[in-house]
Amino acid sequence: MNILVxxxxxxxxxxxxxxxxxxxxxxxGVVRREGAIEGIPTIIKDALSLTKEELTQFDVVVNATSAFTPDTFYLQEDLTVLLLQALADTNTRLIVVGGAGSLYVNEDHSVQLYDTPxxxxxxxxxxxxxxxxLDIIRKFSNVDWTFFSxxxxFDAEGPETDNYTLGSENFIVNNEGQPYISYETYAQILVDEIKNHKFGRQRFTAVQNA
Structure with a gap:
């Protein structure tokens, strides 16, 4: 497939x-400066400047933007809206690198992880x-989206394994009672989802077993 990251x-x-x-x-890849990544074609621009024409030439758009500081939190919503509007009623899928905080900790989905003490x-x-x-994404029934929490x-240094457990909306732990996954394992699961398309218009999560 032809993928934009x-x-x-x-x-x-x-x-x-x-x-x-x-x-x-x-x-x-979409990056903000020349030379930020090598070995692949790149679009060098602010992600909020991406156009419908640029986005819809791909089979899959993966939003892996690092918006982790207070001055960039707005990107979580603004870029999401831009991508959803551009991909609405098209054949291009959207896969979002999400977060764990919005996972639910009870069965009736009334309490999210970030609500816990x-x-x-x-x-x-x-x-x-x-x-x-994620709330915004759920409103777009005309976009084939997947949100992967x-x-x-979420360990940047940990090893990759194919021993993991998948979940959906709820916070889960592994076979040692830990909510753990490495970036390597996460990335492989995401790429597998690009191929297998099991979670269309759904959020899912994963934990890595010891």
Whole structure:
């Protein structure tokens, strides 16, 4: 498939690019500066300047933008809206690298992880921004979207494994009771989803087993 990765030079983006190439896909990256990533074609511009014409030439658009600081939280919503409007009523899929904070911790889906007392205060703003982005996405029934929330412990240094457990809307833990996943495992699951298309118009999550 022909894939566009927005934020291709980020922690998640680089790994998604690598694994998509290994799987035989064509990959183009969106980055903000020349030389930010090598080995693939790039579109060098602010993601909020992407046009419908640029986006819809791809089979899949992956939003892996790193908007993790308070001055960039607005991107979680603004870029989401831009992508949804551009991809509405087209054949281009949207896959979003989401967050764990908006996962539900009860069966009636009335309490999210970021509502719990032990949720780290330093991540609350980001988690709520990502939750708002997901709320917006759910309103677009004319976009083939997937929102992939990682486990709460999202490890940039950890190893890859094919021993993992998938979930949907609820916060889950692994076989040792830990909400853990490495970036490497996450990226491989995301690339597998590009091929298998199991979670169309759904959110899903995953944890990595020991």
């Amino acid at each position: 927005i934020g291709a030079n980020g922690n998640a983006g680089r790994r998604i690019v690598e694994k998509a190439l290994k799987a035989g896909h064509q990959v183009t 032990d949720f780290p205060a330093e991540y609350l703003g980001l988690a709520k921004a990502q939750g708002k982005a 990682p486990a709460a412990i």
